[in-house]
Each structure stands twice: as C-alpha cells, then as structure tokens.
Amino acid sequence: MTNTHRNLPADWEILYLGHCSELEGDSNALLPDNNDEDLEYNLFKSKKPYCTYAYAVSYVGAIKMLQKLGKPVLPIDLGLVDMVKHEIITSYTIVPPVISRWRVFDESDTYPNRKNFDIPSLKHSTLYSLGLTFELNSTLGFEHIYVINLKTRTDRRKKLEALAGKFNLNLEFFPAVSKDDEEAQIDPNTGLRSTHKACYLSHYRIYKSIEERGYESALILEDDIDLELSIASIMTNIHRIVPSNWELLYLGFCSNWEGSGDPIEDKINISPSHKLYNSNKPYCTHAYAISRAGIQNLLGKLTEEVRSPIDLELVGMVGDKKINSYTIMPPLITQWRSPNNPSDISPGQKALDFYFLKYSALHYLGLLKESNTTFGFNFIYVVNHPDRTDRLEKVEQLSTRLFFDKEIWHTILDNNTYSINELNPNSELIPSVKAHYVTHYNIYKSIIDRGYGSALILEDDIDLELSISTIITDVHQSLPDDWELLYLGHCNNLEGKSSKPIIVNKIDIRSPYKLFKSEKPYCTYAYAVSRAGAYKLVEALKNPTKYPIDQEFVNLIQTNKINSYTLIPPLVVHWHPSSESPTDISPVDQTSDFYALKNSTIKFIS
Structure with a gap:
C-alpha cells in the first residue's frame, strides 16, 4: 500500500482494494507515470469493479456518492459501477486485489441465495498464514460446477452424489447429448463418431450456459471421475x-506431455505436492475450469458445427497460444476407467494416459475397487517366443478372464531398433539369453517412442492373482512418485526380508500386500517400467556384457542407479514348476518358484 499511495493520482475518488470482476485490468493500459511494469501490484482505471467488500473513498468522492446514491434504486455496488461507467466519479483499482473475501461454506449476507461472482486468490493470504481458514467454498473456489451426465448412467450419478456429500459440493447435473440423439448423427465420411459429436455438443452447451448465466468461472466435470481426497485444501493453494489472466485450468487430463518446463512460481512453497504449469497438450475433458474471459474466447472461436472432438479443439487452441491455459500436476481428478466401466465416448479405445490418485476419494468411500484394462499402467507387453503357441493360449485365457489388454511382443523381432547382432555383437551372452535381453531392451525403446508414461512387461509363462485388478489399485496408491521399476513377481525368497515396507498410503495399511525397496529381485517375468525408468534402462543397457538382463537390473539397483520397488507377496508367478515345462531362457536350470498365489487364475480357469 505504500507504493500504491505514492503512485495514486491526486484526482482519485474511489480506490478498489478488492473486487469481484475479472474485467479489471483486462483492457486498460497501466496508468502512465504511476506504475512500474515490474511490480506485482499495479493501478488501473476502474472498469466494472463489482462488490464493495474493500474500497477507499476520498472526501470529494464521498460528496459525489451522497448526491447520486441518495435514493436506493440499484444495489450499492451496481450503483457505483454505473457512476464509474458514466465517468461521474474517478475510480482506480489495484490489480491483483490485496483484499479478498474468505467465504467458505457460509452464504453471502448480501446475496444469500447467490454464489460468489468471483473470489480472486490472494498471493499471500494472512488468514491462511494464521491457520484460520483452509478449505474453499462448496464449488472449489469456482462460481459453479457442472457435471455432464447421461440420463442412462444413473450408476455414475450415484458415485458423484456420494462424492458431493463427502466434500460438501454443489453440483449441477447437466443433461448430456446422447450418441443416439438426432442432433448427434453425423455423415460417416467425416471420420468423426457420433459419440464425439455428442460430447462436443454437451460441452459447447455448457459454455453457452456459463455465458447466459453470467458466471465468472465454472468447473466442468464428466461423470466418470474420481477426486483426490484432499482436493479442497490443494485447490485453496x-x-x-x-495467474489472473487464466482462461482454462485443467484439474485432470490424459497426457504425459503435461508438466514440462518450469512450474508457475510459488514464492512460499504452499503446495509442494502439486504444482501449476503452462498447459502443453492437455487431452481429455473430464475435469477443467473456464473463466469468463475463457468463455468469451471459446465462443468466439467454436460453433455448433463439429469439426473434431472437443478436447482436440482445446488442445489446438492451447498449442497455438490462442488461450491462456494452465495445468495442475499431478492431476487432482482422474477418470476411473475399468473393465466394467468403459468410456461412453470411445468404448473400444485405450486411454492415452492413466493416472492414479494418491488418495482416491472413491476408493476411500468404498465405491471403487478395480483398476483399468491395463492394470493402471499405460500399456501391457507380453513377451512370447513364436514357437510357444501353448503359452500364448494360456495368456489369452488369462486376459479373457481378467479383462486386460495386451500386445504380444515376439522374442525374434521385426522392424525394431536393434537386432540381436546389432546390439554389441561381441557380447558373451549365449544366443537365447541375448535374444531375451534384446527383446526387453526393444520394449523400453517402444515405451519411449510411443510416449507411454508407464508399461507392464509380462513373459508368457505366468499365472496371475485372480483379484489382481483390485489389489493393483491399492498398490498404485502406495507407489512413490519417483518409482522407475516395480516388480510384481520375482525369483528371490530373500527379497523384503531385511527391510521394512514402504508405507505411503495410510488409508489401507492392513493390506497383506506390501511394497519394499528392491534388493535382488531376480527374473523378469513380471515388472513395470515408468517412462523415466525406460530412459535410464535404454542408456544403461545399450551394450550387453556377460550378464543376463535380470542380473543387470540387480546391478543397477545395488548401485542405486535406478529406483526400484518389489511387491510382496507377488501378484504374478511362473506357471512351469517342473522340468516338463522348462524356461526358454535357461532350459537347464529349474525356475525358483517359491511363492504360491492366494487364488491362481489358471487353476480357477481349469
């Protein structure tokens, strides 16, 4: 305020220290000779500074207000805005505001049945620093929350109503356009699906609703979502x-391109677990907010004529820098895709990326107990020798029973980066072990080339826990963010014996399945690799030596060059316990299969 008083023009009559309008500072240049572009707070000529919770009045201004506002006709803030608009009074606004409302779940005394126009967020909240307020209002700091819901999906609506009850949220269930509606029918030559058109129209009509109702901001959700348990606290931060010029804000997305570059500066480090970034390619539209300026921007560029799916339209605008968009990383809201809950928009299509919440609200409420069709990873590779059709048949039976999607990756590969002889032909490995090594190495290259955030690698001689889809949900919630390798099966009965389990998810620590820091997890028949892990492995393993790939992993783990975790007991085991079915890699040696599954899927099928 010291700088403000020094720069305030002598003719001021009203000075707004707080307001409820994103129009302030939007189209006005800085006041000449009274501001510094490098300052965080600057003065602007007022435009439409709604609300009267924080403003100063000069002596001359008070006289003018008494003359013009003596007979109440309009609410006081609208009366003042009218005087500003007609230049009856000289008014200035500090942008961003230095005073903000702190309404949480209580209603406004002035407008008891109306939600806030807008609540600008303070850079350094005094109440927050004193610990006197923490959570946002019943719309997570936005003016309204829409949920797009098909009338036939009452199952999804019930889940959202349960979430609303948990978080004291006010949700409006907005009727979605169905792919079967006449307006969603399309020319088959366009390449679009009717589901894409229906989704586009549903979102577009919400944009029109926001404009017509005059909301300053709104959060748009689709009905197949799950929330971070601490979302209210994190959104406060x-x-x-x-930034005050935001137009789109993604709380959830389906893209591993998000989070590139430096985060938006947070001078007091109020949210170390979640950062704000400039959006890159935030595919999917299951959770994003739009400001009033954003709505005007979108409606100026989009029409009801559908050219492409709505998320691609938004990503295109973000990429062309035609809209100011920001993304929260990691996401606060995810889709809860599962075998029993396919996408209504692209029912046969895999998610581009899949994130697990650290503390899932649906999981906490007991409403979600299954992973997606790739067990929570982006992709599943199954390594199979072309001659072992018997094993491939068993894998097909497993995938049919457990509803998981996979890609068969043959040991002898075509059209891949490296052949067996090209990757260090002087290696001392025997041909079968080297072929195994190169196969896995090429999978890491594939993970990077395809842009996957993570992948599960299985070999074809496995059996899986019958309830793996449920158990893996808990595992993902407990998995540390910095993981690079995750063993779901291994061949070392000393694994986990000399350390304590990693306890990250304290919601369900009674689970018999625990994560341990890996020590010597031999075998490679069931492990997952993160994108960061794939990069490390491609660099570290590009020149095979005399060691098999599982031994190379152990060497990297023992020298702390890769961050690896092991699940105990395993969810995946070998299914060839005798010499009647030896391994292809080491046919002379017997597999060290010392673990038994709680409920074998192969036995269940048999």
Whole structure:
C-alpha cells in the first residue's frame, strides 16, 4: 500500500482494494507515470469493479456518492459501477486485489441465495498464514460446477452424489447429448463418431450456459471421475498462485506431455505436492475450469458445427497460444476407467494416459475397487517366443478372464531398433539369453517412442492373482512418485526380508500386500517400467556384457542407479514348476518358484 499511495493520482475518488470482476485490468493500459511494469501490484482505471467488500473513498468522492446514491434504486455496488461507467466519479483499482473475501461454506449476507461472482486468490493470504481458514467454498473456489451426465448412467450419478456429500459440493447435473440423439448423427465420411459429436455438443452447451448465466468461472466435470481426497485444501493453494489472466485450468487430463518446463512460481512453497504449469497438450475433458474471459474466447472461436472432438479443439487452441491455459500436476481428478466401466465416448479405445490418485476419494468411500484394462499402467507387453503357441493360449485365457489388454511382443523381432547382432555383437551372452535381453531392451525403446508414461512387461509363462485388478489399485496408491521399476513377481525368497515396507498410503495399511525397496529381485517375468525408468534402462543397457538382463537390473539397483520397488507377496508367478515345462531362457536350470498365489487364475480357469 505504500507504493500504491505514492503512485495514486491526486484526482482519485474511489480506490478498489478488492473486487469481484475479472474485467479489471483486462483492457486498460497501466496508468502512465504511476506504475512500474515490474511490480506485482499495479493501478488501473476502474472498469466494472463489482462488490464493495474493500474500497477507499476520498472526501470529494464521498460528496459525489451522497448526491447520486441518495435514493436506493440499484444495489450499492451496481450503483457505483454505473457512476464509474458514466465517468461521474474517478475510480482506480489495484490489480491483483490485496483484499479478498474468505467465504467458505457460509452464504453471502448480501446475496444469500447467490454464489460468489468471483473470489480472486490472494498471493499471500494472512488468514491462511494464521491457520484460520483452509478449505474453499462448496464449488472449489469456482462460481459453479457442472457435471455432464447421461440420463442412462444413473450408476455414475450415484458415485458423484456420494462424492458431493463427502466434500460438501454443489453440483449441477447437466443433461448430456446422447450418441443416439438426432442432433448427434453425423455423415460417416467425416471420420468423426457420433459419440464425439455428442460430447462436443454437451460441452459447447455448457459454455453457452456459463455465458447466459453470467458466471465468472465454472468447473466442468464428466461423470466418470474420481477426486483426490484432499482436493479442497490443494485447490485453496492453487487459487492463490494461478495467474489472473487464466482462461482454462485443467484439474485432470490424459497426457504425459503435461508438466514440462518450469512450474508457475510459488514464492512460499504452499503446495509442494502439486504444482501449476503452462498447459502443453492437455487431452481429455473430464475435469477443467473456464473463466469468463475463457468463455468469451471459446465462443468466439467454436460453433455448433463439429469439426473434431472437443478436447482436440482445446488442445489446438492451447498449442497455438490462442488461450491462456494452465495445468495442475499431478492431476487432482482422474477418470476411473475399468473393465466394467468403459468410456461412453470411445468404448473400444485405450486411454492415452492413466493416472492414479494418491488418495482416491472413491476408493476411500468404498465405491471403487478395480483398476483399468491395463492394470493402471499405460500399456501391457507380453513377451512370447513364436514357437510357444501353448503359452500364448494360456495368456489369452488369462486376459479373457481378467479383462486386460495386451500386445504380444515376439522374442525374434521385426522392424525394431536393434537386432540381436546389432546390439554389441561381441557380447558373451549365449544366443537365447541375448535374444531375451534384446527383446526387453526393444520394449523400453517402444515405451519411449510411443510416449507411454508407464508399461507392464509380462513373459508368457505366468499365472496371475485372480483379484489382481483390485489389489493393483491399492498398490498404485502406495507407489512413490519417483518409482522407475516395480516388480510384481520375482525369483528371490530373500527379497523384503531385511527391510521394512514402504508405507505411503495410510488409508489401507492392513493390506497383506506390501511394497519394499528392491534388493535382488531376480527374473523378469513380471515388472513395470515408468517412462523415466525406460530412459535410464535404454542408456544403461545399450551394450550387453556377460550378464543376463535380470542380473543387470540387480546391478543397477545395488548401485542405486535406478529406483526400484518389489511387491510382496507377488501378484504374478511362473506357471512351469517342473522340468516338463522348462524356461526358454535357461532350459537347464529349474525356475525358483517359491511363492504360491492366494487364488491362481489358471487353476480357477481349469
């Protein structure tokens, strides 16, 4: 305020220290000779500074207000805005505001049945620093929350209603356009699906609704979502650092391109677990917010004529820098895809990326107990020798029973980066072990080339826990963010004996399945690799030596060059316990299969 008083023009009559309008500072240049572009707070000529919770009045201004506002006709803030608009009074606004409302779940005394116009977020909240307020209002700091819901999906609506009850949220269930509606029918030559058109129209009509109702901001959700349990607290922090010129804000997305570059600066480090980034390619539209300026921007560029799916339209605008968009990383809201809950928009299509929440609200409420069709990873590779059709048949039976999607990756590969002889032909490995090594190495290259955030690698001689889809949900919630390898099966009965389990998810620590820091997890028949792990492995293993690939992994783990975790007991085991079915890699040696599954899927099928 010291700088403000020094720069305030002598003719001021009203000075707004707080307001409820994103129009302030939007189209006005800085006041000449009274501001510094490098300052965080600057003065602007007022435009439409709604609300009267924080403003100063000069002596001359008070006289003018008494003359013009003596007979109440309009609410006081609208009366003042009218005087500003007609230049009856000289008014200035500090942008961003230095005073903000702190309404949480209580209603406004002035407008008891109306939600806030807008609540600008303070950079450094005094109440927050004193611990006197923490959570946002019943719309997570936005003016309204829409949920797009098909009338036939009452199952999804019930889940959202349960979430609303948990978080004291006010949700409006907005009727979705169905792919079967006449307006969603398309020319088959366009390449679009009717589901894409229906989704586009549903979102577009919400944009029109936001404009017609005059909301300053709104959060748009689709009905197949799950929330981070601490979303209210985290959003309090996010609102305080999101730039005032935001137009789109993604709380959830389906893209591993997000989070590139440096995060938006947070000077007091109020949210170490979640950061704000400039959006890159935030595919999917299951959770994003739009400001009033964003709505005007979108409606100026989009029409009801559908050219491409709505998320691609938005990503295109973000990429062309035609809209100011920000993304929260990691996401606060995810889709809860599962075998029993396919996408209504692209029912046969895999998710581009899949994130697990650290503390799933649906899981906490007991409403979600299964992973997606790739067990929570982006992809599943199954390594199979072309001659072992018997094993491939068993894998097909497993995938049919457990509803998981996979790609068969043959040991002898075509059209891949390296052949067996090209990758260090002087290696001392025997041909079968080297072929195994190169196969896995090429999978790491594939993970990077395809842009996957993670992948599960299985060999074809496995059996899986019958309830793996449920158990893996808990595992993902407990898995540390920095993981690079995750063993779901191994061949060392000393694994986990000399350390304590990693306890990250304290919601369900009674689970018999625990994560341990890996020590010597021999065998490679069931392990997952993160994108960061794939990069490390491609660099570290590009020149095979005399060691098999599982031994190379152990060497990297023992020298702390890769961050690896092991699940105990395993969810995946070998299914060839005798010499009647030896391994292809080491046919002379017997597999060290010392673990038995709680409920074998192969036995269940048999």
